Amino acid sequence: MNAVLDVRGLGKTFGGFTALNGIALTVAPGERLGLVGPNGSGKSTFVNCIAGDFPDHAGVVLFRNRPLAGLKPHERARLGLSRTFQLPRPFRSLTVLENVTVPLRFSVPPLPVADARARARACLERVGLQDKAHSHPHSLTQVDLRKLELARALAPEPALLIADEVMAGLSHSEVDQILDLLFALNGDGTAVIMIEHVMRAITAFSQRLAVFVAGRKIVEGDPQTVLATPEVEAAYLGT
Amino acid sequence: MSRPLRLNVGLAAAGVALILILRLIDNDYAWYTGYVILQYVLLAVAWNILAGYSGYVNFGTAAFFAAGAYTTILLTKALNLDLLVCVLAAGLVSGALGLGMGWLTLRLRGVYFSIATLSLAVVLQTLVVNWPYAGGSSGAYTMRPQGYAVFGNYSEFLFVLMLVLALGGIAVAAGIERSRLGLGLATIRDDERAAAAAGVPTLRLKLIATAISGGMMGMAGAPLPYYASYLNPEAAFSLTHTINAMAMTLIGGTQGWVGPVIGATLLSTLQQGATVTISSAGNLLIVGGVLILFVMLAPKGILGLIRAWRGRGDTA
Numbered sequence: 001m002n003a004v005l006d007v008r009g010l011g012k013t014f015g016g017f018t019a020l021n022g023i024a025l026t027v028a029p030g031e032r033l034g035l036v037g038p039n040g041s042g043k044s045t046f047v048n049c050i051a052g053d054f055p056d057h058a059g060v061v062l063f064r065n066r067p068l069a070g071l072k073p074h075e076r077a078r079l080g081l082s083r084t085f086q087l088p089r090p091f092r093s094l095t096v097l098e099n100v101t102v103p104l105r106f107s108v109p110p111l112p113v114a115d116a117r118a119r120a121r122a123c124l125e126r127v128g129l130q131d132k133a134h135s136h137p138h139s140l141t142q143v144d145l146r147k148l149e150l151a152r153a154l155a156p157e158p159a160l161l162i163a164d165e166v167m168a169g170l171s172h173s174e175v176d177q178i179l180d181l182l183f184a185l186n187g188d189g190t191a192v193i194m195i196e197h198v199m200r201a202i203t204a205f206s207q208r209l210a211v212f213v214a215g216r217k218i219v220e221g222d223p224q225t226v227l228a229t230p231e232v233e234a235a236y237l238g239t
Numbered sequence: 240m241s242r243p244l245r246l247n248v249g250l251a252a253a254g255v256a257l258i259l260i261l262r263l264i265d266n267d268y269a270w271y272t273g274y275v276i277l278q279y280v281l282l283a284v285a286w287n288i289l290a291g292y293s294g295y296v297n298f299g300t301a302a303f304f305a306a307g308a309y310t311t312i313l314l315t316k317a318l319n320l321d322l323l324v325c326v327l328a329a330g331l332v333s334g335a336l337g338l339g340m341g342w343l344t345l346r347l348r349g350v351y352f353s354i355a356t357l358s359l360a361v362v363l364q365t366l367v368v369n370w371p372y373a374g375g376s377s378g379a380y381t382m383r384p385q386g387y388a389v390f391g392n393y394s395e396f397l398f399v400l401m402l403v404l405a406l407g408g409i410a411v412a413a414g415i416e417r418s419r420l421g422l423g424l425a426t427i428r429d430d431e432r433a434a435a436a437a438g439v440p441t442l443r444l445k446l447i448a449t450a451i452s453g454g455m456m457g458m459a460g461a462p463l464p465y466y467a468s469y470l471n472p473e474a475a476f477s478l479t480h481t482i483n484a485m486a487m488t489l490i491g492g493t494q495g496w497v498g499p500v501i502g503a504t505l506l507s508t509l510q511q512g513a514t515v516t517i518s519s520a521g522n523l524l525i526v527g528g529v530l531i532l533f534v535m536l537a538p539k540g541i542l543g544l545i546r547a548w549r550g551r552g553d554t555a
Contacts, residue, residue: 051436072442073435073436074440074441077437077438078438085436089430089433090429091429091433092429092430093428093429094422094425094426098422101422102422102423102439103437105419105422105423106419106423106439106440107438110419
């Protein structure tokens with residue numbers, strides 16, 4: 001199968017607590033997959049297993065047909081697997097431009113400084129931060145920090161971006177700005193897994209939706225159909 | 240002239256000027272004092288490569304420093320090697336020690352890493368105390384030659400050697416700051432998890448920093464047996480080296496190589512002054528007092544104060 005991400009039987013426990021149990025999920029190249037679930041359902045644990053932060057998990061994860069077992073987070077990033085964090089994690093001592101050059105300077109092979117800066121500038125223009133290239137992250141607003149996080153993630157032109165709650169705490173119009181960015185990024189061929197609580201955004205964005213509840217994937221399919229299933233309504237929407 | 244070249248030419252000019260000034264003074268004590276100040280400049284710059292650039296606070300300075308000193312003792316005793324060869328060997332030994340320590344401890348973060356590095360000094364000191372060939376607990380003597388090559392006075396030679404090492408250390412630190420390694424270390428200091436997610440090989444960069452930092456500390460310690468003529472484990476592994484290197488860097492500022500140079504020069508000059516005017520036991524009291532003042536009033540050190548002052552000037 002030609003999936004960009006192929007997860008089989010993914011399980012993760014913390015002591016006696018089972019955070020993920022038998023998760024199977026595939027993402028096709030260029031696909032937009034939405035991942036929803038109530039707090040504590042295992043979404044972030046799923047991301048951390050894929051990104052390599054929790055390497056000791058059960059099951060198999062294939063990225064572009066290559067098993068990720070044994071690869072460290074930076075090696076996975078270099079393969080084209082990008083992620084953002086729930087809370088923006090900028091490099092605070094670096095300027096906005098330098099932040100975006102980091103994945104380019106540490107790609108394989110690394111881009112020379114001038115090329116990395118030129119490409120980082122193009123990324124900043126794309127997310128609308130070109131005027132703040134020489135600012136430091138502490139002077140950015142919340143939405144700009146999210147944009148910086150996205151610019152850093154998209155700079156190396158990844159095959160898959162896992163956007164972990166990039167719209168949390170943003171206003172209506174700011175959510176639209178981030179959505180436009182993600183659509184544009186996806187238009188270039190990057191597959192996106194969007195993990196989000198903003199239902200308006202996730203239904204607008206996702207071609208396919210998966211729902212996690214208590215560490216299990218309870219349903220997967222077309223967003224409207226999935227959200228209308230009684231299990232999802234009961235478990236996720238609480239109605 | 241490019242910026243790195245300008246810096247290196249400036250460092251060389253400063254070095255030549257220092258030698259000329261001390262030759263004019265023509266006092267053996269001046270060479271000694273200069274040597275100690277430069278030794279701390281090198282130790283502080285080396286300490287900052289790991290702690291300031293990557294955020295990993297190393298409490299094992301004395302271990303690397305003493306490993307360098309004992310490399311000289313052992314190589315001189317076994318093979319009667321020249322001090323310059325011993326300095327290079329000490330750099331390699333302490334660099335390898337840094338690599339080994341890093342491999343064992345760099346998966347730890349924060350205070351756990353610091354405690355692990357502190358234990359390295361204890362382990363090594365115990366090893367040396369129980370090793371008669373290295374002098375054991377009673378220490379080892381080194382015969383100082385009268386002169387060395389063009390230097391009629393061996394104290395002058397030791398000063399010039401430490402001057403070259405310190406300036407070389409500054410050039411290495413400045414080079415790291417401008418390099419891909421420096422960028423990677425800054426991302427580790429700011430957010431190690433985000434750094435890894437951006438493709439930065441965090442463990443490898445930390446190991447490189449530990450090896451370079453340890454190697455430089457070892458080189459700082461290598462001439463010590465010739466400087467003191469006698470070396471015992473208490474002096475070589477003294478916590479004073481660790482505390483001084485840390486305090487001097489924190490007082491100067493950790494943001495770049497300039498901070499440790501300023502901190503080490505000011506504080507060790509003060510210490511040397513106090514040693515001859517008040518008491519040699521007052522050294523640590525001075526360091527402690529000044530450090531407390533800085534932690535309370537200027538936590539970003541002298542560099543931070545200068546930047547804050549400049550910032551106010553810009554906005555005025």
